[in-house]
Amino acid sequence: MTTQRLHPRVRAVWVLRAVVAALVLSAPVAVAFYFGYLPRWAPAVAGVGFLLIGVGHAILRYRRWSYEIREDALYLDRGVITQVRTTVPLVRIQHVDSRRGPIERGAGLASCVVYTAGSRGADVRIPGLTPTGASDLREELKRLAIRADGEDAV
Template sequence: MESLHPRIRLLWIARGALVAALLGVGLAAVDVWLVTVPTSVVVVVVLLGFALGGVYAVRLYQIWRFELQDDALYLERGVVTIVETAVPFVRVQHVDTQFGPIERALGLSSVVVYTAGSRNADVRIPGLTPSRARSLQDTLRELAVESGGEDAV
């Protein structure tokens, strides 16, 4: 099983911090427009949000794994609910490499595997270096073609 690059934790921690900050802003707005919310409550909620976001990011990193098996891409991820996914190579339609501005700043990329079947049937593998993402994209493309699926890539 292969794990993600450790820098993905920074992205996930930043997302948790943003949620905590927005929660604090929301509580401050409630304080101004609806009911009085003690400042200490706002501070505790924001600090608790930061802490939980950090713990969640670290735990998610510890659990997130993927592996190329004989006939499928296998993924394990989740914190509260662990999700195990097997994507048969014969179902792979195309594979993209994506990276947004924050990912680029951290030197990370994601691979998105689009599959045949139901709507929004795609799998995203975040937290890869750009070279690893391109390599995985090429490998998945080759395995999809080799699997004999006429729909493949």
């Protein structure tokens, strides 16, 4: 299997999330303006600033994200500020979920979560999959995990 990218629509989900985050973050500034501590332009500047950062992060995040199922491991490459590359040996997979949150359902997307017994990388989430893609991936990982046959995954 070659390196897989996420579905482009996941950017919309992330951008939406960035908008919400920007709103929440600039709320205190707006309150400060309301009570007259800050000039009129402050909330707008803060909001736009947060939004730009969030949207930029979402786009870069999409560009960075990739995953690949290799012969004996699931390999993920992601992260904007801290780049993280995780290798999850198929033998170590404990169970696999495919899940769809409300926003994901709205965008017609789903994600797949892989659990291992590890502590730091205990659950690895692959977002931005189509619903059928997510359940296919789940089935595939399950099959590969069984095939890899870890007698004692801990």
